[in-house]
Amino acid sequence: MxxxxxxxxxxxxxxxxxxxxxxxxxxxxxxxxxxxxxxxxxxxxxxxxxxxxxxxxxxxxxxxxxxxxxxxxxxxxxxxxxxxxxxxxxxxxxxxxxxxxxxxxxxxxxxxxxxxxxxxxxxxxxxxxxxxxxxxxxxxxxxxxxxxxxxxxxxxxxxxxxxxxxxxxxxxxxxxxxxxxxxxxxxxxxxxxxxxxxxxxxxxxxxxxxxxxxxxxxxxxxxxxxxxxxFVATFMGEANHVRGMIEAIEGPLATVAAGPLQMRLPHRGLPMGPCDLILRPEAVRLAQDGPLPAAVRRATYMGAQIEYRLATPIGDLLAIMPSAGPTWQAGDDARAALRPEGVVLVRADM
Missing domain, CATH: 3.40.50.300 (P-loop containing nucleotide triphosphate hydrolases)
Structure with a gap:
């Protein structure tokens, strides 16, 4: 049949x-x-x-x-x-x-x-x-x-x-x-x-x-x-929502600024000006030489991974990192970096 x-x-x-x-x-x-x-x-x-x-x-x-x-x-x-x-x-x-x-x-x-x-x-x-x-x-x-x-x-x-x-x-x-x-x-x-x-x-x-x-x-x-x-981004799993600015568009890519960060991302038909960015928690990485200052507010051990709540110049962020490797504690001052494949421009909800 x-x-x-x-x-x-x-x-x-x-x-x-x-x-x-x-x-x-x-x-x-x-x-x-x-x-x-x-x-x-x-x-x-x-x-x-x-x-x-x-x-x-x-x-x-x-x-x-x-x-x-x-x-x-x-x-x-x-x-x-x-x-x-x-x-x-x-x-x-x-x-x-x-x-x-x-x-x-x-x-x-x-x-x-x-x-x-x-x-x-x-x-x-x-x-x-x-x-x-x-x-x-x-x-x-x-x-x-x-x-x-x-x-x-x-x-x-x-x-x-x-x-x-x-x-x-x-x-x-x-x-x-x-x-x-x-x-x-x-x-x-x-x-x-x-x-x-x-x-x-x-x-x-x-x-x-x-x-x-x-x-x-x-x-x-x-x-x-x-x-x-x-809405779709935040409903489909954990997501950090931050505001940014599209400063230039060249071909399929846009130059996007968010605080001290500057990224090249697919513009997805969005015009220049203020924009909404979604950062997946697994794309946020704590690193000693990262471009984004990050204060660790909370570190939650979850077995194979650790969830970090971070205070940064672009807003409070959730980062999820493997527990096998360097770790940070609540109160630590750190730096954060982003993996571009976990960052996407989205339309604002109406």
Whole structure:
């Protein structure tokens, strides 16, 4: 089966006078995992629920695999959804939970049980069918919810904040499992989260949403290395935001000054004059001969790395450096340097 492509054509959603999703166009290529990322209230879950048929759009059309599904009920879309709460039936066994959708669609209980057992094998839970769901850990319950979605062999699989109820270590393990499973099956996945680390780890593409619209879409690397705006840069991981001045433009490069620093950076279509700069923490380096005076306000040991809070002429900066090597303590006077590949000009937020 060819992986299903999802197309949003001018899709929007209003609740009375409130615009939950502004009219937008978006394509999710078949067989890819696309994450909708953004703060609470930005419209990402509403967009996901419109794909599932749980919310009706106020305008526009939704196509899945070339078929217009805008007016179809959820059961006719060949879409499965994994909810944040898992939504397992507590009075049913694990096997009954996974087989429920198949039995409801008319498949015999014996055939449904065989497919449910295969689905449990596929998510790493062989032999768990007779157990009760309340006897299982959070991670195991999440796998049951995933098996229940996959057993229906959907064209599109939807995840709504699936890892938010898990601890940090289990969250890392489950996100790796979800990504590996998606790549093995080749199914189209739309994944909602507000956790940028999670989005970076699992996605082919990320759609950053803000104020009910799309702020920027691209690959994880594109969004981290070349964010368009201050908002996208600061939402896609730690970022230092400082003000600078574009003093000259020559070809694709601009001469940019920020305090005592002067850099040559791609101008990205920005004019001469005041500008916004993003400095990734890993691009800020403490060095005895650096051009920027830096007073160490705080040094936080994080195992493999140390986080430094610095006071500098261009503002307070966060620097992240390996803990293996020279270190500084709070109260030390130091110098800082920047790696140009971690510095980018961005547009100011409107």
């Amino acid at each position: 060819t992986p299903a492509r999802i197309e949003f054509r001018g899709i929007g959603k209003r609740y009375g006078t409130v615009q939950a999703v502004k009219p937008l166009d978006l394509v999710v290529e078949g067989g890819t995992l696309v994450t909708l990322l953004g703060p609470s209230g930005c419209g990402k879950t509403t967009l996901l629920r419109m794909i599932a048929g749980l919310e009706a759009p106020s305008e526009g059309r939704i196509l899945i695999g070339g078929r217009d599904v805008t007016d179809l009920p959820p059961g006719e879309r060949n879409v499965s959804m994994v909810f944040q709460s898992y939504a397992l039936f507590p009075h049913m066994t694990v096997l009954e939970n996974v087989a429920y959708g198949l039995v409801s669609s008319g498949l015999s209980r014996r055939a449904a049980a065989r497919r449910a057992e295969a689905a449990l094998d596929g998510v790493g839970l062989p032999g768990f069918g007779p157990r009760q769901t309340f006897e299982m850990s959070g991670g195991q319950q999440q796998r049951v919810a995933l098996a229940r979605a996959l057993v229906l062999e959907p064209e599109v699989l939807l995840f709504d904040e699936p890892l938010s109820n898990l601890d940090a270590r289990l969250r890392r393990s489950m996100r790796d499992d979800i990504r590996a499973l998606q790549q093995r099956l080749g199914v189209t996945v739309v994944y909602v989260t507000h956790d940028q680390g999670e989005a970076l780890a699992v996605s082919d593409r990320i759609v950053v949403m803000r104020n009910a619209g799309i702020a920027q879409a691209g690959t994880p690397m594109e969004l981290y290395v070349q964010p368009d705006t201050v």
